[in-house]
Amino acid sequence: MNCCQTSPSHSWVFPTVILCCFGFFSMMKPSEPFVVPYLAGPDKNISLGTITKEVLPIWTYSYLAPLLPVFIATDYVHYKPVIILQGIKWNGME
Numbered sequence: 001m002n003c004c005q006t007s008p009s010h011s012w013v014f015p016t017v018i019l020c021c022f023g024f025f026s027m028m029k030p031s032e033p034f035v036v037p038y039l040a041g042p043d044k045n046i047s048l049g050t051i052t053k054e055v056l057p058i059w060t061y062s063y064l065a066p067l068l069p070v071f072i073a074t075d076y077v078h079y080k081p082v083i084i085l086q087g088i089k090w091n092g093m094e
Helices: 013-027 032-040 048-064 067-076 080-092
Strands: none
Touching: 013 080, 032 048, 067 080
């Protein structure tokens, strides 16, 4: 009666876990804690009030703007081309 079972790579769980892991590691930004000291430093010389009231809100909501179109496009092309393009983009930044 094992003829109806699918292998882990053909079920929906394996690709979903791999996709979630890829999304987590591609969006992890270890430099974020250092952005405010960098912007307030002598090179940029931006006040802390300006950073917290003007820069950070725009920065936060700018991530929200492309979220819906990217989600719809990713769902439409079934994730694979988007993952490949994102991998090429991150590989080119190094």
